[in-house]
Amino acid sequence: MPLYSGKRIFKATDVGYFVKTNPWSGDVLSVYSSVINILHPEEYLVSLVMKESQMTVFGIKVASFFHRNDKDPRKGIGDIKPGTPVRFDGKRLVVKDNCCDISDARLWKGELSFTDIKDFDLTRVVLLRKSLLAEGKKGGFLGLVHPGDDDNMFVKKARELLDGVSIGSDSLPLVKGLSRFLGLGIGLTPSGDDFISGALLAERILSLFSTRTKKRFFHIEREEIMKNIEKTSYAGKTLLSPALHGHFPSYLLDLSRGLARASHLDEMIKVVRGVVSHGETSGTDATVGLSWYLDFNFNPAADFSVQRK
Amino acid sequence: MKKIVVEKNSYYDSVFLMLINKELKKIPGVKDAAISMGTEMNVELFKEIGFFNQDVEGVTPNDLIIAVEGESEEIVENALRSARTMLKEKKHVADEYGEYRPVSLDTAIKMVPDANLVVISVPGAYAVREAQKALEKDLHVMLFSDNVSLEEEVELKKLAKEKGLLMMGPDCGTAIINGIPLCFANVIRRGNIGLVGASGTGLQEVSCIIHRCGGGITHAIGTGGRDLKSSLVGGTTMLMGIESLENDPNTSVIVVISKPPAENVAEKVIETLRKTRKPCIIHFVGLEPLKKENNLYFAGNLEETSNMAVALARGEAYEPHTFTIPEKDVVKIIETETEQMSPNQKFLRGLYTGGTLADEAMILFDKRIGEIHSNIQTKQDLILKDPQISEGHTIVDLGDDTFTVGRPHPMIDPSTREERLLKEMKDSEVAVFLLDMVLGYGSHEDPAGAILESLKMAKKMAEDRGGYLSILASITGTEGDFQNANEQKDKLESIGCVVMPSNYQASMLAIRIIQKLC
Numbered sequence: 044m045p046l047y048s049g050k051r052i053f054k055a056t057d058v059g060y061f062v063k064t065n066p067w068s069g070d071v072l073s074v075y076s077s078v079i080n081i082l083h084p085e086e087y088l089v090s091l092v093m094k095e096s097q098m099t100v101f102g103i104k105v106a107s108f109f110h111r112n113d114k115d116p117r118k119g120i121g122d123i124k125p126g127t128p129v130r131f132d133g134k135r136l137v138v139k140d141n142c143c144d145i146s147d148a149r150l151w152k153g154e155l156s157f158t159d160i161k162d163f164d165l166t167r168v169v170l171l172r173k174s175l176l177a178e179g180k181k182g183g184f185l186g187l188v189h190p191g192d193d194d195n196m197f198v199k200k201a202r203e204l205l206d207g208v209s210i211g212s213d214s215l216p217l218v219k220g221l222s223r224f225l226g227l228g229i230g231l232t233p234s235g236d237d238f239i240s241g242a243l244l245a246e247r248i249l250s251l252f253s254t255r256t257k258k259r260f261f262h263i264e265r266e267e268i269m270k271n272i273e274k275t276s277y278a279g280k281t282l283l284s285p286a287l288h289g290h291f292p293s294y295l296l297d298l299s300r301g302l303a304r305a306s307h308l309d310e311m312i313k314v315v316r317g318v319v320s321h322g323e324t325s326g327t328d329a330t331v332g333l334s335w336y337l338d339f340n341f342n343p344a345a346d347f348s349v350q351r352k
Numbered sequence: 353m354k355k356i357v358v359e360k361n362s363y364y365d366s367v368f369l370m371l372i373n374k375e376l377k378k379i380p381g382v383k384d385a386a387i388s389m390g391t392e393m394n395v396e397l398f399k400e401i402g403f404f405n406q407d408v409e410g411v412t413p414n415d416l417i418i419a420v421e422g423e424s425e426e427i428v429e430n431a432l433r434s435a436r437t438m439l440k441e442k443k444h445v446a447d448e449y450g451e452y453r454p455v456s457l458d459t460a461i462k463m464v465p466d467a468n469l470v471v472i473s474v475p476g477a478y479a480v481r482e483a484q485k486a487l488e489k490d491l492h493v494m495l496f497s498d499n500v501s502l503e504e505e506v507e508l509k510k511l512a513k514e515k516g517l518l519m520m521g522p523d524c525g526t527a528i529i530n531g532i533p534l535c536f537a538n539v540i541r542r543g544n545i546g547l548v549g550a551s552g553t554g555l556q557e558v559s560c561i562i563h564r565c566g567g568g569i570t571h572a573i574g575t576g577g578r579d580l581k582s583s584l585v586g587g588t589t590m591l592m593g594i595e596s597l598e599n600d601p602n603t604s605v606i607v608v609i610s611k612p613p614a615e616n617v618a619e620k621v622i623e624t625l626r627k628t629r630k631p632c633i634i635h636f637v638g639l640e641p642l643k644k645e646n647n648l649y650f651a652g653n654l655e656e657t658s659n660m661a662v663a664l665a666r667g668e669a670y671e672p673h674t675f676t677i678p679e680k681d682v683v684k685i686i687e688t689e690t691e692q693m694s695p696n697q698k699f700l701r702g703l704y705t706g707g708t709l710a711d712e713a714m715i716l717f718d719k720r721i722g723e724i725h726s727n728i729q730t731k732q733d734l735i736l737k738d739p740q741i742s743e744g745h746t747i748v749d750l751g752d753d754t755f756t757v758g759r760p761h762p763m764i765d766p767s768t769r770e771e772r773l774l775k776e777m778k779d780s781e782v783a784v785f786l787l788d789m790v791l792g793y794g795s796h797e798d799p800a801g802a803i804l805e806s807l808k809m810a811k812k813m814a815e816d817r818g819g820y821l822s823i824l825a826s827i828t829g830t831e832g833d834f835q836n837a838n839e840q841k842d843k844l845e846s847i848g849c850v851v852m853p854s855n856y857q858a859s860m861l862a863i864r865i866i867q868k869l870c
Contacts, residue, residue, distance in 0.1 A: 072363050094797050096834055106797055110764050125363070182370050196386060200397050226391025226413055229373065230366035233389055276389045276413045313832075323366035 241332025543568020
C-alpha cells in the first residue's frame, strides 16, 4: 500500500540540512498560520514553514501548503491539529490528506559565510548594545543588558551564572560555564538556550572575522553543552544541536548579516527590531547572548557584571 | 505562601505563556509568578528560591511548571486555578482548531483580554453576527469578509457610530493601526501623516511612497469599498476616521483616498475635511483634482497624494512632477525599450493584482491613449467580452471575482498572473507588459521571483519572433516588508524589466512608449 493516497501534493522548495531522510512517524505538536511543528521520534521539532525567514535546518519550506483555498491563508490548514499523525517516507511527508514532497527541494544549510559578515568591525559591538537597550523585549534576559530593569528571577540567576563564567587554561582559550544556561528561563525555548545560541553565533562571526584580522577570541565549550543537551526542552534542543555545529536559523543569519552591515545606530536599530520580533523573547535573548559574547571578548568594562577569572 | 505545580507534557507557545505570566502577576495579593519548562536548571532555581513539592521530583524538560507566591494560601490557590483554566481553554482551542484560531470571539477575548480591536474573516453569512457581537463588546472592528448586504453594512455602521467605534469594512483588506499592519499592509515608518481610505491597494501604494520619501504615518484606516460609493452608507466610517485623525495629536496631515464616491457623500467628506484644523489631501481615483482651497489639497494620482502629504508634513512646498528621473533618461529608456521592437508590436497588456492600481493605470490610459479594454471598464463598449482574452490595449484586474472563483487572490497566488502571461506572450502584437508587485503582509512571499521565469520566457519568445518585449513594473512595498522591495526590484531588473518608483510613473512610461509606437 503506498504511503500516500491523498489528493493534494505540495512541492517543498527548501529542506533543512538536519531533516533526516530515513522514514519516521511523528505527531503534530502545534499549528500556526504559517508554521506547523512536528515532534520527531528523536525528540526534536521538524517544522513545515511558509517563509524563508522561518527556515531552520529542521525546517521544510512549502509555501504552497499555506497558500491555498482562499483569501485567508489560515483556512487551508484548518483540518490539521495538535496530535495529528505525520508520516515521512524519506521523500514525502504526509499529514492527513496532504503530501509535502521534498524530492526536488534545495538543501537549506543555515550556514554563515565570510561574505555575509565581510563588513563587520568592532564598532558594531557598541551599536548593538545601544540598539538592544532601545528595542529589546522585556520578560526574558534583557535585564542582563540593563541591570535594575526587568530583574526577574531568571535574570538574577543568569547574572549569577555569568559571574561564574571563566576562561579555561587549555591551549585553546575556552569560555567555561555557558552550559549552565541550558534550560534556564521562560519560554518553550528557554531564554538560556536562546542566550547560548546568540553566543555561538557571535563566536562564529568572530571566527570568520579573524580569518581577515587574525584577531584572537575565546571559544565556547561545545562538548560540555552537547553533553548536557538533554537537560533542555525539545525546542531548545532543536535550536542548539545545529547551532553547536555552525548551523543557525534564518532569523539569526539575518541578524549576523545586519550586524555586519549596520554602520550607524539607526541601521542597527532596524536590524535589532527585526530580530526581536522573533518569538516572545527568543530574538531578544539571542541578541543579548550575542552582545554579551562580543563584549566578553572585546569590552570587559561592559555592564554585564562578568568577572574574568 | 509559595506553591508550585506541574503540568505534564504540556506544549504552549511562549507568547501565550508570557501572557498567563502577566495575568497571574496582576491578581491582587500575588507577589510573584513564573511559568516555565521543567528543565533541570529551572527546577534548581525554583528550589533555591523556596518553591518545591513532590511533583517537581519527576519533572522533565517538556513539562510545564507553574510557580506562584502570594499573600495567602487562598490567593495562591486562586491564581493556580486561573492559570490552569487559561491553559485548559487554550488547549481545548488548540486541539479543536490548531493554535492560531480561537473557537469564538469570547475565547479570543479571554485569550487577549486587553484587545480593543477585532479582525473578522469568516464567511459573509456569519460575518455580520460576529461583527455585531464585537461592537456590542465595545471592540473596534475590521471586517475582512465580503458578501455582506448593503442593509447589513448600514446597520453595523449605525451601531458602531452610536458606540463611537470604528467599523472598518466589510471587504476591508488593509489597515495600519498604531503601527500594526492588519491583513494586507506594509511595514511603514511611524510619522505624522494619517490616512483613511476606501481602497486597499490605494492605501498600500500611498503609505509605501510616503515611507520611501522619508515620511511616516500614524494610522491607515480602511473603510471598505462601499463606504463612499453608497449614499445609504454615507461614508460613515470615512467621516469617523477623519474625526479620529483630527483628534489624534500625533497626526498633523490627513489624507483621504477613495474610488469615485457618490456625489452627496463626496460633498459630506469634503465639508468635514474643510472644518478640520489640519491640512488635508484628497484623492478620488479617476476624478479630476479640484483647485486648492484653504486647508484642502486635491491630488491627481496616488503618487502625488503621497508626495503632497510628505511635503505638507514637513512644511515644505510641493513640486509637481511626472517622473522622478530627468526627462533625458526617460527618453533614453523609451528609445532602448522600443528600438528592437518589430513593426507589428503595438499593444499594451497591463496585468494587475491590485484593484486600485489597475484602476489608476486604466484611467491614465483612457485619458491619453483612448481605447483601453478592461474587465473593470466603466465604458460599456470597452468592457472585455471575455475577461480571459485581451483585445487591443488591455488592462486586467486579476483580483476581480472573475479570476478568483475557487482560487486565491493573485496577490497570494501568482499562478493566476503566470497563466495569463503565458497566454499574452503568444500574441505577437504585444509590445509592453505593465505589472504591479504588491508586497507586505498577506501577499505572496516572492511575487517577482514567482513569475521571473515566465517573464524571461516571454522576452525570449518576442526575441525569437524578431522583436522585443518591454516589461514595466512598479513595486508597492518597502525594504521592511518580508519580501524586501529592494530585493524584488533587483530580481526584476536582473532580467531586463524596467522598475519605476510608482504605479503612476510606470503607467506614464508605458503611455509614452505606446505613443511612440502609434
